[in-house]
Amino acid sequence: MSLTKTDIRNLILAAAALAICALLPLGDNGYWLGLGVTIAMFTTLATSWALFSGPTHYISLATAAFFGVGTYVTGLGIDALPFWSLVAIAGLIGAVLAALVGLATLRLSGVYFVIFTLGLAELVRQSITWVQNNTGQKGLYVLTDLDEAGIYWWLLGLAAAVFLTGWLIGRSRLGFALRVIGDDETVAAHSGINTARAKVLLFMLPGAVAAMTGAILAPRYVYIEPSLAFAPILSFQVVIMALLGGASRLWGPLVGVIPFTFLLEAVSSNFPNQTTLVIGIAFLVIVYLLPGGFVGLLGKILHRLNAREGA
Amino acid sequence: MNRRPFLKLVSALTIATALAATAASAETIRIGAVAPKTGPLAGGATVTQWPSIQLWVNQVNAAGGLTVDGEKMMIELIEYDDQTNPGETIKAVQRLATQDDANFIIAPYGTGLNLAAAPLFDRYGYPQIAVSAITDQQADLAAKFSNMFFTLGTTTALAADVVKVLSGMRDAGQMGNKVAMVNVADAFGIELATAAKPLFEEAGFDIVYETSYPLGTQDLSPVIKGAAAAAPDAFVAWSYPPDTFGLTEQAMIENLDVKAFYTAVATPFPSYGTRFGAAAEGILGAGGVNPASPAFMEYAAAHEAVTGAKPDYWASATTYASLEILGQAIEAVGLDRAAVSAHLKESTFETILGPISFDENNSNAAFWTVGQWQGGVFKGVASRGRDGTVPVILKDGWE
């Protein structure tokens, strides 16, 4: 594999952007850092989501399930193991869980996948609470010295890893296979692509990343409760942010996450009593006015410009 | 679809921001509040948290405000909905602390959300007088977050006093020693069940039926039937609001024959009494108050007058008391948050619940633990250091 000049330039630019982002906690340690954590968290989740769902068109609503598993890994292990190993374990468990779910459901058509993944968070949550209940486990408190800046840097590192992985996958046979599958699964199979394996492999990525994100954020929540750790709303937020940006490009979700986070922030600070209502309206505006996300919008504008130049 | 709704939204946003900016004048005390208005805990917060906040702010401002350094200052309340999402709670507290420059922030609602906010209250030095955060970790938490205070009691106390009340009934020969114990499979229910089980066994009770059910179970009749089959003398459920209602209705339908029937959260809600009417008579539940005390009666009347709803018979009054404490501390030492925290640790405050002070673990040692519906009112039958407990009565059928 060789890098072209553009590749090298892009990598340097990305590294520079990452370095600038990493400086945020030095500038502001409060409100903006808090927003930074939110943005980093959703960027990580939405980008990894789009790596799978973008090419395959499967809408996964399993983010909350993996995320919750991750918070539980930290919650259960924080007194026994170092934090970094918990993040790694969470990633591993997330990947294995995703592989199992993928093996069971990815052969099915899209809508069954949507519903099964939506139920998955509830299923995992019930199973965990049942085990907790039957082992007499007390509430989980995650009391660490990891502060907001530390969590931010962890998330930023994970986000960088996701982007790098996504970039590498895009250049790999796996990435190419997924584009073929997304276009026409029959052709893919008849071109020698093991479609089931490719999909399961790729589904493990958002599974692992969401679990790691959960593990990283657990210290921020301090107290791990099933109903909070597995809140299904998270899955939907990730989907809408990724689609707002556009799932067809690696950087697409990022351009969805940032404006959406600020929009949510504006809504919840200005309409404390109608937050849900206004979020719902914003949702519809996106669906009706921006069907292809910002990426699609950009594509349209570029297309129009090109057409004008050609004429 | 045209673009107009979006434009409206944008202009509404602009106006709202402008208003928020002008309203923040120097003569007011800005107090922030963040709690669920939506999400799974919204039902509870709407009964217990928000109305008491509304009432307190209303009353203080009607009296001309809080007296700070000899000057009357009105309260400006800034409310946020955290959607029962700890991430949102964190964002809202941060916003209150850094963007809104809130002088004080009222503690959030629920154990999880209070603890998610605790590191921020700690970092910005806000006193956090938590109400609906029931935990046995008070000592550890207070050690880590020195400005965090606890008012509503501990998990173990809540469970221990149920055991104590039931032991009393048994020792008086009113019932046998067979207990059916169930719990909702969520953090709160699991913690209470785990704490209660050894206590029941120590007290010589025989746990004849024990199970848990998931949050949001739609049909609880298998639970009640299972319990009935074990023929217990007492039924104890560490339950949450929807299942508290569901279990009670099923017990009524099954005519569950027990001498003591206990459900936890939401039993003291006024809507519980309205719904079950006479059948509620003798039902035990978590919490309680002294409804005969003039202070509570006055509070309940004002609550209904201002918010249009009755307070519950447990955490509502404690929430209000926590605000009284905050107000008194501000009046005593001013707007300096560190001074307020210090004052909270060393003083005793007169509240509608009676005097409240915090011990070395920042915990209020005097709180209600068990109450019972008697004559259409939920009365405290057991407490730690509170006056006005009434004797417990037997559950005598469901008619």
Add this chain to the structure above:
Amino acid sequence: MVNPVLSLRGVTKRFGGLVAVNAMDFDVAEREVVGLLGPNGSGKSTTLNLVSGALPLTSGTVSLWGSPISGLPAQTINRKGVSRTFQLVRLLPSMNVRENVIAGAVFGHRRRWGHDAHDHAEHLLDKVGLGGKGDMPLRQLTYIDTKRVELARTLASDPKVLLLDEWLAGLNPTELQIGITLIKSLRDEGRTIILVEHVMDAIRSLCDRCVVMAAGTKIAEGTPTQVLSDKEVIRAYLGDDDA
């Protein structure tokens, strides 16, 4: 036949109560071009789908060089050297012409990646007559060009057996001649080919042997001249009007 490349034994496919393919038996020798003929709905395309792995068999076996491939998934059969086109052209709409061809080269019988795959695709595009059109988006292609892209993709994995499902249908006379020449050149490279075809000119000039199906069953087998004069075959095509 000694050492057939592909052999079908008792191959049967049922859809519920309908028997689409009924106990098909035939062999294909190396470098042979076999035509699969029959009226519409006689089960030709279904047979092809059973060979390529697009559909599972109800019973019977398909063997490739003596080892059974029936029951294997399509991708495994493709990797063993069997490659196909589709009755209705199937291309990958989000990719340009070259990428469409590369898609056939990366995962199949002989795998290529990177520059190797790129160069191979260019070579194949030249071969099918699309030289220099690699960067074109699909929507700018004519109908025959889409067929050419599909054929190039099918060839990209260097398959031993080619299954062409009505690849010559819908072409005008000039294009047809080009197509026939192209398929001949493929046989001359040493590939074994099964054609599902209706175009009689193509069948006569291309096929070494023909298998004729009617209502899911094989009714005749032989050289094109033999089968096209077979009474059974004529009745199947023209109907039973003299009975």
Add this chain to the structure above:
Amino acid sequence: MDILVTGILLGGTYALIAMGLNLQYGVARIMNLANGEILVAGGYFAFIAYTATQLSPILTIFLVAPLAFALNSLIYRVMLQPLVNRAKSRGQLESDSILATFGLSFIGVGLMLSFFGGDYFSYSFMAVPVEVLGNTYGANRVLSFVMAVLICGALYLWLNRSRAGLSIRAIGTTPASARLVGIDVKALSAFTFALGGAVTAVGGALISTYLTLDASTGVVFTLKALIIVIMGGVGDVRGTIVAALLLGILETLVATLLDPGLTLAAAYVMFLGILLFRPQGLFGKKPT
């Protein structure tokens, strides 16, 4: 026996929850994530009618049904028809409608909050025991089961015996061919969507007699309904009924014999099992 009856009663509840969605998803092809909010709204209506005027929920449903029908008809025409028109494929309509109805469900929760507040609403209606086969059950549950039987039976007869029903089933099977034989797909899709909404709201009104609801609980019901519809086979009334009953019986079995904590896990295992072995659902037709 007791388990069976309890399970069947619970199954009746589930049928009420899922039947409306089945119509909406099976025919109008809209996976309506706002289904639960319509259900809760129906419950609110019954609650208000009962507490304010003592109007029995059995009568309330005759008010709820036309109101919900009109509301859902409006929703379909204003919000969903454009999506149907612009969708290039089934998949695109699916993801568009998931997102749009998810937004709608937020708006539904928001509206209910601002009108009614976030408090739990529960009232006691017919919470008296009735004896069935030697065991006691809540009269309100039995009543809602009877209503479920009536509603499902009426829907089944109507879909299978009437001309309009036949057309609707034709759209559910193959929308493109239905258009060819002169069926007004647009109008009937809108009608079925609205009908589905009305059935859901009536279900909500009946369920509110024994379940405690609040403005934010809708999503719980949406999820259950989706699972039942998929298990039963999209667009098949019998499938939904059978799946609802199976789920009710299974949950009661597990709750009684094993552990109530495992009911949900058992439900998902059953869901997954059906998906793996009969991906088209219990009564669904295999796509050809």
